[in-house]
Amino acid sequence: MTSPLDLTRLGEAKQSFATRRAMLAETRGLLVSGVRPAAGDLVLARVEQVGHHARLELPDGRRSRLYEGDEIVVAYGARYAPDQFEAEVPANLGPCDLIAGGGLAGRVLKRHRQVGAPTRIAPCGLLADSEGRALNLARWAVSTPAPGGRPTVIVVAGTSMNAGKTTTAACLIRGLKRAGLRVGAAKVTGTGSGGDLWAMVDAGAKPAMDFTDLGHASTFKVPEAELVRVATALLDHLAAAEVDAAVIEIADGLFQAETAALLSASAFTERVDAVLFAAGEAAGAAHGVDWLRRRGLPVVGVTGLLSASPLAAREAVAATGAAVLTSQELSDPEVAPGLVLRPRAEPIGVAALTA
Numbered sequence: 001m002t003s004p005l006d007l008t009r010l011g012e013a014k015q016s017f018a019t020r021r022a023m024l025a026e027t028r029g030l031l032v033s034g035v036r037p038a039a040g041d042l043v044l045a046r047v048e049q050v051g052h053h054a055r056l057e058l059p060d061g062r063r064s065r066l067y068e069g070d071e072i073v074v075a076y077g078a079r080y081a082p083d084q085f086e087a088e089v090p091a092n093l094g095p096c097d098l099i100a101g102g103g104l105a106g107r108v109l110k111r112h113r114q115v116g117a118p119t120r121i122a123p124c125g126l127l128a129d130s131e132g133r134a135l136n137l138a139r140w141a142v143s144t145p146a147p148g149g150r151p152t153v154i155v156v157a158g159t160s161m162n163a164g165k166t167t168t169a170a171c172l173i174r175g176l177k178r179a180g181l182r183v184g185a186a187k188v189t190g191t192g193s194g195g196d197l198w199a200m201v202d203a204g205a206k207p208a209m210d211f212t213d214l215g216h217a218s219t220f221k222v223p224e225a226e227l228v229r230v231a232t233a234l235l236d237h238l239a240a241a242e243v244d245a246a247v248i249e250i251a252d253g254l255f256q257a258e259t260a261a262l263l264s265a266s267a268f269t270e271r272v273d274a275v276l277f278a279a280g281e282a283a284g285a286a287h288g289v290d291w292l293r294r295r296g297l298p299v300v301g302v303t304g305l306l307s308a309s310p311l312a313a314r315e316a317v318a319a320t321g322a323a324v325l326t327s328q329e330l331s332d333p334e335v336a337p338g339l340v341l342r343p344r345a346e347p348i349g350v351a352a353l354t355a
Contacts, residue, residue, distance in 0.1 A: 002029040002132045003125060003323050005044070010127075013044060013071040016103020018192030019215045020059035021140040024073065024250060029124030031134055032093070037076040037126065039089050039123040040137040040217050043061055043105055046071050046152045052084070052116045053101045061194045063101065071145065073127070079191050083161055084293035085118065086110045088221075093123045101167030102193030104217050141215030148239035151184070151246045153271050154340045155297075157263065157287055160253035164304030165278045166196045169249045170203040170274065171327045173230035175336025176245050183245050184238035186210060188231040189219040200247070205319040207241050209234055219251070231268050245340065248272075254291050262296055272297060274340045278304030278324070280341035282315035289320040300339055301325045 012025055019042055037043065047070040055063040056072055067071075079087040079099045086108035087099040097118035101105040108118050127135040152210050154172065158165040169185065176183045185205035187196045192212045200208040211252060214230045222230070231248075238246040252259050262268055275297050279285035285302045292299050301323035306312040313324040329335045 001031070001033045002128055003032045005030045005125075005127075010044065010073070011073070013069045013073050014056055014064055015059060015142070016075070017057040017059055017194045018075050018077070018103040018319065019059070019073055019137065021213065022073075022135065022137065023140060024127070026129055027127045027135060028130045028310045029113060029128045029132070031128045031132070032125040035093065035126060035134065036091060037089055037093065038134070038136065039221070040215060041076045042073060042127040042135045042137070044071060044124045044127060045091075045105060045238055046075055046124060047098075047119065048095065048122050049120040051119040051120045053098050053100060053332065054099075056239050057102045057194050061198055071124070072103070072121070073178060074105045074121075074218035076099065077106055077192065078102040078220040079106060079218055080220040080252060081161060082252075083112055084112045085112075093125065095120060095122045095286070097121065100191045100218075101191055102191065104192060107186050108135060110302050118124065122326055136215070137212065137217055138215035142213050142237065144233055144235055145240035148236065149242055151239055151243045152273045152341055153235065153246045153248060154276065155272050156247065156276050156278065157259070157288070157292070158253060158304060159284040160252070160281060163253070163278040163280055163284075164307075165251075166199050167198075167327060168276055168278050168303040168330060169247050171330035172336055172340070173200060173203035173205045174331045176340070177248075179333035179337045181244040181337065182206075182242065183247060184208070184241050184243035185247040185249070186234040186238060187251065187263065188234055189227070190218045191220070196249060205247065207238065209237060211245055216310045219258050226267045227258055227262055228267050231262055232271070235271055241332045254288055263292070263297065269295065269297060274298055274300045276301050276303050277322075278302075279316070280305040282306060282312055282319050285316040286319035289322055289339070
């Protein structure tokens, strides 16, 4: 059943970052019953109780404080975040949760012990077009570009969320940019949020894109074939921009299903020239580097939180034989190009540890 929607009301709602590509002017009504939400469907919802996510990221990156009674435009999606929530797309339009500050609606299944209850929202209805069809992010996905050049592709992976992947990617972008190279970047998996994308933009990546540009609010539960299509399409867009280097961040850790699938898919890995692996300690680094090498991926360095500790870095060098690179080294225009454009066999970085 479709209900009329006053576009003035829609215009006053807070639109989320994850829905930034959506042309809300195409909305002609609300689907309020007889529908099951799908991942990517846009929903107008009312904030019922503010919880863990007390702010909503807007399309421009500003984080707007939420108040009970606010109406927001978000997208349905699933979430996998060990430090926050596991969540799914609900089966109906009943009350649910704001599962990400970037603007995802879902039903929380589990949460980290140290994370508070999610912000509760009440869907008013799915946004619908003139034919009564639900508006989905896939409607505004960027088109596949014509074949371009072949930039050097550097993947940043890690042990889990908060291992230091985004900092690694941003510092590498900065180092390559300072060396005079044209650098593009993409976050190919994860949950729709601007933090990582803005970090890439701030470091100098142009263009910087993510999976939301391909019509997904989240990549959790996305089938492998579509996951590979999204990742390779983002690579194609960076290549079409004629960048010299493409820095690619993959969310979460190697045990996360979509991360493991993508890093095991030859259609994606055959385009990878170098991998930097972010870890918090040497044991995680040792396993991760071994996991990647067994899949034929060219690991050129270990990065992340452990690089701040000389002792942890020393352990990682001994365990992996790989370079341990600090943020400062990745940002160095003398180091970054040689690392990824001409991979070295011998460990480099943290020179004092290996001297």
